[in-house]
Amino acid sequence: MSLNRRDFLKIAGITALGVGAASAFEVLSGKQLEAALKAAPLTAGKRWAMVVDTRKLREEDYHDVITACHTSHNVPDFSGTKDEIKWIWAEPFENAFPDSPNEYVKPEVKDKPFLVFCNQCGDAPCVRVCPTKATFKGEDGITMMDMHRCIGCRYCMAACPYGARSFNFRDPRTYFADKEVPNREFPTRTRGVVEKCNFCTERLAKGLYPACVEACKSNALIFGDLDDPNSEVRRILRANFSIRRKPQLGTDPSIFYIV
């Protein structure tokens, strides 16, 4: 990153507020400037994660959360067909956690749908198998998609043990042909590429929480940096027992469920 002196001093000045005692002289080193910028609340996490506190989830939350995500990312509604695209959706316990069968599980858990979406795996099989690096890891731990590079081989869909990925079997733009695109700031996709939850990377860049977190009125979705011991997610994980989907596969999911 190249900065002229004026810009540099501006940023240094702003970050000096955040780093408190750091003198302007100390902030002048590049490494520290970077560190100071990353201390900002949402623009620079090392490993973004989410806690789904299913105890707090209310019935209306599901609709709010799913709608917020799908409108925010212009996901076409092909529900009920084989060509369905979904970034976040609800599954019964036995489907969300098929490796934990328990017919005597308490009714609150058995009857309550679980919100499922991309697990933003620490060691993601989809990233490993992609032959073009169209699916790749961002510096903040988010598994990202390059829609312009994807060749549509769907190897990532075979590799994902969570069924988190959707392929554009149809042209999603034909769905929006006769209606308004819900979010003009987010691109629609073309036919023939794979997509999934991107942890609202475009919102994080602006310092906003993911759309689902914002839409969940009961605050059951908690978002934060897993690498920061003082983050809200780490605090909640310290205080509660949490589970993850298929942890035995070694994918190291970044989505935690409190049941």
Add this chain to the structure above:
Amino acid sequence: MLERALVGPKKYWTGLIGLLVLIGIGAGCYFLQYQKGLTITGMGRDVSWGFYIAQFTFLVGVAASAVMLVLPYYLHHYKAFGKITILGEFLAVAAVSMCLMFILADLGRPMRMLNVLLYPTPGSVLFWDMTVLNGYLFLNIIIGWVILAAERKGVAPPAFVKPLIYISIPWAVSIHTVTAFLYCGLPGRGYWLTAILAARFLSSAFAAGPSLLIILCLLVRKWSKFDPGKEPIQALGTIVTYAIIMNVFFFFLEVFTVFYSRIPEHMLHFKYLFVGLHGHGIYVPWMWAAIILCFVAIALLLTRKARANEKILLAGAICVFLGTWIDKGMGMIAGGFTPSPLEHVTEYVPSAPELFITLGVWATGFLVLTILYKVAISVKEELAS
């Protein structure tokens, strides 16, 4: 040499026109798919690979099986195969061509195909599959063509083909091993997550490929003046017999591990395929047909005396080919995706356009095969006269 493909009896041309008609229908359907997207296939969110990838998997095996002629001839100097190694190599060329066409047909954005080369990703098995398949295609085109040309001129083949032939032997094994690695390295797919998958693939390949070669050799003898000879066809019969028994044995090993351990993630796929799951079981009759075909084939081919009768040998070869095709060309992919990682059962049935595209690719492969065999057989006929 290629000019020999341009002259031929009426039967030859009728055959070619028949294949061209099928290719035309397939191309028309592919045009539709190109316009509308893969929505016109039976594939969907839960079963995201289907008939194309299944045919690809089966045909990689057919291609790899050329090694069953090359290895005995070049490493063990088994002279009887000298006459027909070219048939094996050209079958490999046709089979790999079909594999590449099936991959292309399956891509959501085929125009971006070369991204695999532009952004090479050695961590992806698909990158290696592309590498070994294209390498194998070129190896077999070069080896087959150069040796045939030398044979026609009555001279010894140039020295540079010898190393290529030796390379082609492990290379043949590699194409099917890497193809198995595509599947068996995926954490959430219990049907494929087994170390024996590559071995199963190879054993079924060495049964299916040589059985197709037996059928082709018998057709060549019937339709041309070139006789591949009784001995090499019998030797192929022996190879098919060993391979199909091994294939059934490996399948039994898999079934034992899955059903004695009773781990649902692995077991549910077998249940879906062989008895049905949650009321869905479209593949059940097919999978049992495959089992029966394999056992009938073993019964027909087991004794040397029975195999010596070419009618029985042919019947056995057809059973092996159909049985292994159902196992790999139908069950292997759909069964791996059903149930889904979330244990939903979504049944996959290929659509009509998907089947026509599949048929079109097979027809293209057989067009390539017919032309290459026509050249090879014409050369052999000229030498004999």
